[in-house]
Amino acid sequence: MMIAAGGLAKRFAGTPVLRDVALELRGPGVYALAGPNGSGKTTLMRVLALLLPPDGGEVAFEGTAVRIDRDKARAQALRRRMALIHNPAVMLSGTVAYNVGYGLGVRGVGNAEKGRRVREILGRLELDGFERRNARRLSAGETQRVALARAMVLDPEVIFLDEPTANLDPASARLIEAAVREMARAGKRVVVASHNLWQVERIADWLWFLDDGRLTLSGPAAEVLHRGDHKVWREFLGRDNLFNGEITDSDGCKLFAIGGAKFEVVTDLIGKTTASLDPSEIIISREPLRSSARNQLPGTVESHSSEGGLYKVTLDCGVPLVAAITKASWDEMGLKQGETVYAVFKASAVRVWREE
């Protein structure tokens, strides 16, 4: 289903939230809607999903504009081909099975068929045996996975996810990211709102940047993120582990040097480059690890801060390196300031590009 929006405007209590937004969802794939909190991502998705009428502009489906308040029947029929997952997702009162079967129920699917499809989708999201659990008593990660199952079971052509992995444990986050990619491969259009550029880089084919209600960037994700538009990374998240350094070739191994640190990267580039490293790709170890990871930098624990269920630990490895670990890991390791540890990461985890 092709969706095209033009001139979208929305105000809440007089404050503009969307200003003249135009975009298109052409082919299947993952469309990331990035931008800082409060930039209008949620509102834009609700307008596109026909849940909220815009104050100006229009949303067209397969070439025909739809107004929620006027074309009620058509809006309803189109909504049935889409799904939107809020953050945090709202569970309807009842069991997990009730929630996941709800959309099938309103479509008149019989109980036997419903039960079968619910079980199947729960299995795919590693939620086997969750049918009879109270949907309001799940952890954040489970809730988000049930919400995804509840949408996926309807096999929608377009699916909107609002910050699907915010405040989730890494395992749930990874599962959701994998499901998003899988849906895109299966020919769906998946729109993911995110303020996490690492995530965008991992999953998105196309990237829109929303800043204060305006679409300031739009293009293929890899191109937008790596065309050296450093500003994107600086302005929004991902300030950690962003380095301007130099790559040298040492017997076929590419070494990136920055400050007093040197680590291996995978690239064809040589010379002055910029490198970035997702904090959650770094393993902190007390002992040197014998592993396939090519980089093992000794350093000392400088400081730590907690952020959304994760701990950000800053290590001094000749250059400040930020590692994100779970609270459980932090508690278990009992790291102390000044302690010597090793930062372990794969050469392929480092993204390298040239500033233009």
Add this chain to the structure above:
Amino acid sequence: MFNLWQIVRQALELLASSDPELWGIVATSLRVSGAAALLAAVLAVPLALLVSRREYRAKRAVIGLLNSLMAVPAVVIGLLVYLLFSRSGPLGIWRLLYSPGAMVTAQAALALPLMTGLCVAALQGVPPLAAETMLTLGAGRLQVLWGTVREARFALTAAFIAGFARVLGETGMTMMVGGNIRGETRVMTTAIALETMKGNFELGIALGIVLLLVAVAVNVALQAVQGRAGQ
């Protein structure tokens, strides 16, 4: 001076026997108040949906009006229903005065503001995004309405029970429009009032015990349901 213990013993014996009059009165009571509570609920839920669904300017005024209606004395409602159904009244032609129909009407009118108020509170307790969640899962307008009611089901049941308890214990108004006719419109409260005045205490106390037990049972049910609604 009457012997209290003897009267209580007689009352208990009366309860133990299958006295048709006693249990007939209990049955009429439950039937009339049950019907009244149902009628009030049938009106209260859609009214509450109307009041609570959208944000509009008069919303606070409407809720305020509902709250003030809760304060209308039962006897005034009794008077109005009496006038409505009396021979020369606008609905006199229905000949409902001194019939269970009049009692159900009066009790439903008494319960309606209370129930509507509680239903509004119940529906406002539904997460605001629940309706949008149903919408995005493909629900139509009516399905969303029904789903919203379902979300509030425990709190709505509590509202129903509270309304039922309120009308079950009503005496004066029920007497005014029902007439306390033996075998027809005599209910537990009006029978207790009458038997007490007649000095016929054992039937009064027997009915009092039943009324008390029903009231306690209803309150236990209410607590249980409210406990679930709070989850």
